Amino acid sequence: MLGQVIASGLAMGCIYALVALGYAYVWNTMAIVNFAAGEFLTFSAYVFVATFTTSLGLPFWMALGLTAGAMALMGALFSRLVFARLQRQRALVAIIATVGFGIFLKEMARIIYGPEPLLYVSPFGDDMLDVGGIRLSMQQILIMVVVVVIMAAQYLVLRYTMIGKVMRATALDRETAALMGIPVNAVLAGTFAFSCVLAALAGILLAPLFYVTTEMGTMVGLKGFVAMIIGGFGSVPGAIVGGLLLGVAENVGAFTISSTYKDAIAFTLLLAFLVVRPEGLIPERNADRA
């Protein structure tokens, strides 16, 4: 039974890892935490389910691609119009402004798509697959596969391609990067767009597991942030490890201690980490000082 609990925790952990990775990318290039990430997730789940799947009747993969594209565009715009301007401000101002934008996105989802929760049935069916005695739903397997592919892809891109080198250079020293002819603003907008795509994927993958509501992303966004702190503020491998750890710990805790306090477990873990190991599991060089 515990194996089963860990496996489904891993699936949820993959979602946290996606969101945490988005935070890490944005933190590394812009040194801001986007407190609206959870609402980007909510919004993209609505766009995916209500617009592309229900209204336009597109097949899964096409709807997924279009949603990711739409969210990337929105992210790039937001980055250029708002986020870039927040960089010169104190952390407090940036936090409050992104919280404000989160409210805006959540309310826009409600205005456009209505207050009723949306039900989305996974196109891969409800079949359970038996993997070494542990039963996983197709959706859980899909989540893990997508996340593994994304993690591998971002690693390869960051490590071996020109785009990756440009991004890393911008993250390390923006002024020097600009002097070397790197279009820094485009790189920043691109990075933010990528973090939005990650949030969109998380929203799309979560849609069949829960009802799509305006609140669905809020808690996931916060826990993704918790995952990044646990893994190491701004650390890319830390975000992945932290996400998986949080997902498993939450499920095991809910199973062994109390399921009513499931949400509190993640935050208790956060407090414990801030006291014992504030730099996280895999500390990052230019982390925010706790």
Add this chain to the structure above:
Amino acid sequence: MTFPMTSTMTSALRSAAWLLIVAALFAPVVFGLNTYYVHVLNLAWIFAIAALGLSVATGVAGQIVLGQAALVGFGAYATALLMMRLSLPWWIALPGAMVLTGLVGAVLGLISTRIKGHYLAIVTLALNEIFRIVALNEESLTGGPMGLRNIPTLHIPMLGDNIDRQLYLPLVLLMFASYAVMVHFHRSSLGRELRAVRDDEMAAEAMGVNSVRAKTIAFVICSVWAALAGGLYVLLVGFVAPTNFTIAESIKMMLMVVIGGLGSIPGTMLGAFVVTVLPEALRDLQTYYMAAFGAGVVVIMLVWPKGLGVVADWLCGDFLTRGREAEVPAPAGPLSLAHAIAATSSTARRTAAEPDGGTLMRLRDVSRSFGGVRALNDVSFEVRRGEILGVIGPNGSGKSTMINACSGVVHVEGAIELEAGRIENRPPWDIHALGVARIFQNVRLWESMTVLENVMVAWRPVAGEASGEAAIRAAALAALDQMGVRHLAMRRARDLSFGQSRLVEMARAIVARPKILLLDEPAAGLRGGLVLELAQILKNLRDQGMTVLVVEHRIKLVTSMCDRVVVLNLGDLIADGPPAAVMETQAVVEAYLGERADASADAMPRRIRRRSASPVVVRG
């Protein structure tokens, strides 16, 4: 505020505005407003009190709290439980709840000294959520999702026929009283300390502000107002439930503070009013209201950060700042220290402390590493009472680290003694209290505060002399006068030029009459003439009995004003002695110019000699 009108016109306009406000506040009572609207107004006053606490913690002290609703909830549940379980009357239950919540705030404050910025934001959010979950699930105590009902409410029969009418005027009065108390606090010395911590925590600590105490006080204030609001809510509506204290409510209170112009206390009152009443006024647009609100916050943060605070601060006028200092005419021409030199020398009283008056401060085997780099390597030297000691050395030789160690900003191995006591690794504010003041290499003033307030923060009482606001003010003005910048007293620090800021920072450093003054490149960014005038001022300060340790790059300045010089190179002390002798030392010459090459490169030293006007002579 630069209104193109005379001050009498302004104050007449302000009085008229207040008359209107008071009339509007009484209108609901006089005209018998619909009970529902009176209820909404009552909620606005209660929210205003809750947001007032947040305004102090976040706006004034700069600590991000995204969990204020949980503190309000804690106060509300505590009030309710004290009344229901212990059958206490409201006038004991409410203050009791405020004390309990204040204790929670003190713990939060201690946490906040370890956790800053983004971490504090997420931790307070997390605590809010944990509070909600606990309130939801611990049914035996909190009543679970249904909450606590039938709590005895407050009745004042003579004020109206239902509870909302009865409590309307008391709530209005209580709210205005709360704000008056906090406005007074804002301009008190503690309020100044909180603002200094917000603007630049490191500078605040180095200039004597105990940041742990300041933050704890900020959180206690935040919690106490939250508890008062929560208790009043219970006394007004008679029930509490977990849904009243969600993260969304916390964010709503943060919006009140933001719309009120982060940092403006009276602005928060307007913010609370707008955030609570506007949705009712715009009921038909309810669908779009929250979306517009979210977008509004982003726009305000980007383009209009002062928010409604502009209006509120104007309404409060002098009450916010206390009377302004009479303007001193600005000197004609560029910034000059000629007057300051006269001021310092006229008060010069040559004390018994001669340059060789014994040891004031001694460093023994002080070491410090950053990663693999050894910034200080077993450095030992002493500072004698009443001298100007120059510390020179090439870039990266550990000079700034040494100043940081002496002022408690970085921790080191080894010993630093001031008179008889050890000061290494002690909190910066303790070291400041013992008589060590400093300036920073890059000027670090508290930018949102006035020049006068900047200097007042660093003032410390002297036994047997007058203290209190008037004395602090007089001492700060005298210090500004000594630096020749008294005419800038009422300016915001962020509006000063670099040279002016430097002089204000000097005034801030000397206002507490320190035993030793640590100066990290005081002449950087000053134009030529001013540099020599600064040297004269330092000499005058020395003649008044102050000891000065100065890190400087300009050899000319060092030789003209220092009594003694020590030279650091790559963390090592390589020379110590009178300026002229030190400059001749072989090790110093090598550290600055590299080792001497042999006859084959004979031309090079000569070229260097011609180019540098400094007395560092390479004899080739």
